[in-house]
Amino acid sequence: MREAGRITGEALLVARERIRPGISTKDLDDAIRHHIEKQGAKPSFLGLYGFPGSACISINDEVIHGIPSKDRILQEGDIVKIDVGAFYKGYHGDSARTFPVGKISDEAARLIAVTKQSFYEGIGAIKIGNRIGDIGHAIDTYVRGFGFSTVRKFVGHGIGRDVHESPDVPNFGTPGRGPRLCAGLVIAVEPMINQGTYDVQMLPDGWTVKTADRRLSAHYENTVALTEEGVINLTEVEIGE
């Protein structure tokens, strides 16, 4: 899973290097797929439940599951979420980041920074003997402090031989509730944080999820393993944002 995680993290690096005004989300998706396949891995999302891309690429008020397209061109001031997974030697990695396109507004930058830190607040609650609810409570409490909201309809998840395994890992929760955390657990922790309401809406394409109020949304995800020695971030490859 460390190897699958590394390939996943590197794919995000590859995408980040290419992000600029004028590039299409299809171009980013092609670069991601090329990197993953070059490593002898497979894009986890390609064909998953019928998804047509290697990565989910979602812009501004799109929360998750944006479909890469040659007609979606990044513009100066956009924020773009890239969510990618790699399947290698029987195991998956899953990671997402939100990147600025050129110069973005202070408020967008703040949303990205708070979303990233909310992930680390969640990670701080991952300890042997704690509960799943402790993770989401830490994330949601932090985010609310900034006036942002936590998406409820989509959640993190266990991950291993399948991309999506039990348990669900909501980004909100009640301390001390939910499945107990034990050594060997591997989960994708992925706060999806909205500027306004937590309500979301599915577009007619059957994939793209937008904020109901069309304000911005940010996403930050890593695949993490809980061990006797602590938490290992399997998809972190020093990629900044």
Ligand code: MG
């Ligand atoms: Mg993901």
Ligand code: MG
């Ligand atoms: Mg995930």
